[in-house]
Amino acid sequence: MSDQLMTSDLISCRLAMRTAAVAAVFSLVIAALLFYEFLHRSPYWIKDHAQTVAIDVLKAALKQQPDNEPLQEEIRKLDQQARDEYFRQQAFTLSGAGLLCGGIIVSLVAVKWAVTLRRKHPQPLPASTPQDWEASWTPAARWTVGGLFVVLAATATGLILPLYGRVAETSDATARQVTAASEDKPATKEPDKTATAGKPTPSASAPAASGLVKATATAPAGGMPAPPPEKVVTKEKVATSERPTRERPPREESIREERPPREKIATNAKPAKPEKTPVAVDAARPTATKVAAFSQEELARAWPCFRGRGGSGISPYANVPDDWDGASGKNILWKSPVPLIGNSSPVVVAGHIFLTGADENKRQVFCYDAASGKLLWQRDVPSTPESRVPVKLTDDTGYAACTMASDGRFAAAIFANGDLAAYDLDGKLAWSQSLGIPDNPYGHAASLSVYKDLLLVPFDQALPKAARSKLRALDIATGKTVWERVREVPSSWTTPIVIHAANRDQVVTAASPWIIAYDAADGKELWRVKSKQGDVAPSPVSAGDCVFVPVDANAPLLAIRADGSGDVTATKVLWRGEDNTPDICSPLATEEFVFLLTSEGMVTCYDAHKGDKLWEEDLNEFKCKASPSLVGKLLYVFGEAGKCWILEPSRTGLKRVRQADLGEPCVTCPAFQDGRMIVRGKKNLFCIGKRP
């Protein structure tokens, strides 16, 4: 019986092996055929196929003779052949794969059958004593399990750690994008939400610029160490010129009028809403060490830099009086003397008004209470022995021509000798630097800007080949350089603006001959446009995704779409306005219009989309140095003498509403608060608002 079984098993085993052999040979043949097919089928077979070459040639010919029917038929025939070949190969491969699979399976099953039939019983040696089997492997198993846990933990750590190196940079940049853009929205899309009951809504044409929100950043992007303050001062002569600049005449002493204390504007007392942790698409969420001091409501109310958010000159409030008289005090809520002369415009944040004043010997920062006009504090800005050297500059410019900038926590100021300092709202010095005396023929007049917690410091000087012009972004809290860009431009006097266009936060600068936009977060150059050479004093403005740059009185106004990359001179300049481009005053742009104001009082209006000049109006020898402002639908144009034209522009023309008089010369741009306008005259700081 057992012999019969053994013989039967042997026969079965032989049968199984033969079956396996046949199946294996069959599979080999199929595999060889498929392999051959694979080798002769290139990845883009249709392009290498001879027919395809012919098809391409015929198609090219068809373009020349689109109505050639025989040609079309020939192409169709070749195309059909190519398609047939393609699907034939597909079917061949599918069939072959199926057959190959079947052959392999049969072969495997047969071999398995044979192995099973040939298997033998184990013959373990008798154990003399019972063995502790578990003790032989459980210690090794425990160690192996522990080792595996360590490997997994190390893998996890390896995935986490590199991300931390990019966390701050990623989160910083993303946070700036997220918070800046998200906080732009209330200003642009939901302006009503910033108003409380009884208060008018902000102007609907508030700019879409960001730059006032403080990101929850743990470290500056890229972790760039702050360079030491530039203390080397060049004693080159500042070339004088007959060309007029922004005239900032020295202030005279005046009597401060006592005003009853007014209800304080909401300050920064509300604890900051912790910001959402940024996207960090590739990084873990950083631990927030800074808390935004500005809420969205406060951001909308602030006037944090030259001509307000985005440098637009557009008031977020429409309830500002359009009539006042400095001599009689009509609608003058308070008037406070400014201790030192200066041509910088006021900035207003968190109920504080900041100004600078300077002469040959000292540079000071002043802080006023916005409600009462009381001088809260004044500070001497630190300097170095090198920066105390008298700077040659024009009287029009002065030592304190640059407007300050604030992010709501700190206010920074820069002066003509390159001294730069930042103070907190209480007047405590946060940091100071000396950038060196700039090589600037008229004196440094480019104002500071802010983008979230970055202080943007334009410092154009000398000639392009000297490569001394720079745009710096400093951490406003510490003064550390976050990013810095060398610019191939000579001296300029424009203030960079921060805009949000084409889904990017951009810093737009204007100089000769380049208008350059940088990524606000990291300073990467985004686009540039070449303009004409000239002395560039008017700052750019923006509306929507467009930037309007007047460059120079002898150069056209350029309307640039800010969504390009690289040199976009040929592609993104939408139109050019040739008439009445200003030499000093910055333009003002809305979604519909672009207003230009020359220093001789010529007001010109362009269609913002098409670039058509709609009208021009001569204000009759109305000399201006201050850039125009927009309050609701009214243009406010301050003349050097202190008079202010209130104008109502429309598509068809300009209506002169009235003329108000400050009572003293004025060359600065006003700041706007809820129902108030802060104006710096030659001697005094005024607060204009409706008296109860």
Place this chain on the structure above:
Amino acid sequence: MGNEKMRKLRTILLTAPLLLLVAMFLSARTVRADLFPTPEFSNHPIPQTQTPAPRMPLQDYLDLGYLVAAMAAASFLAVKVRSRMGLFLLSIVSLAWLGFWRKGCVCPIGAIQNVTQALCDKDYAAGWLVIAIFALPLVFTLLFGRTFCASVCPLGAVQEIVALRPVQVPTWIDHALGLLAYVYLGAAVLFAATGSAWIICRYDPFVGLFRLTSSAWMLALSGGFLVVGLFIGRPYCRWLCPYGAILALLSRVSWRHMTIPPEQCVQCRLCEEACPYGAIQRPTVAPPPTARTGARWRLLGMLALAPLLIAAATYLGYEMRSSLAGLHPTMQLAQQIRMEESGQAKTRTDATEAFRATGEPVESLYERADAIVGKFAWGGSILGTWIGLVFAAKLVQLSIRRRRVDYQPDHGACVSCGRCFWYCPEEHAQQALITLQKLEQQENDV
């Protein structure tokens, strides 16, 4: 044919499948992303795209019916009849039906994700068939052990077939590698719960084989598993299968389970090397008194270590939230958008173009991505806790000595394949008894 020639022929035939698999990999269709270019004539008729008709409900009933019937048959064959041949043939049928005919989908392994997402996403509903496919093997496992793995799962079936010369993997390695299945299970549940990805399906090593087409690297993975499976029994089942991890837990408390001897083990030791999957547990001896104190301290140490392991793993899981979230399509889109906007990516992708065409602000996308990272903060922590718990439990288990007098299958690891039946002399005796009885009956009839 002499033994030497038989051995050579067997060697050749064993290596032939290796070559064939290589050839199969080279020859199988790799999907080309480029579509066949359409003609450029304006008057050329472009055929309309046709979509296949939906699956008939009858087919679902048939599949479910087969599943139930196959599991019932496997349980019967493993527990009652104890037929290795029956189990093997059933696994071939399952491979053909559930593998090649159904193309490996829907399977209970992937159904983990369906069920998870249905529980966590209110906008997703798993069909009744999917739920049944997920639940029925669990029920049968609770009743009869891992009979689903024995002969019904197509992935197990293909590995069972190719296990021609399996070698014994050292037990200590086997126990450690077996934990990877729990890690995989946790990760699969996390990604399914967050709607990120169905990684079980995405990285199914055999689906390309079942569908006869896949990407090159997936086919390579299939081939790799099959080649490894020639010499190491069921590598995917033992060390990676997330569903097997669940079945292993349930099988430990099953009502009935396959045994090695039909009745009583006689400790003959013939089955020590029988199981290629290392699922046979040998009898243990009581430790010497000198070792007991050390064993107790070791157990206490593992118990004390357990919360530390769990805490460490939880922390790491939390910190990995961003890495884990990177698998989510929204996160990937946000990352790509950011790279494009920062200039790191020079060209735009179809996904980012499509996103921009929707008009949705980028900030909204970033906020959604931010919310996803928040989800993964929780999910990663839970995953870490799970992994820590698994490792801690294993260390404690390895520190507990259990008294065994017989050779018995490890209920968690045993896939009820029945290979050990043949090695048991009691099994032979029982069959021989049956055969002798038949002979006696025939003799009496005559």
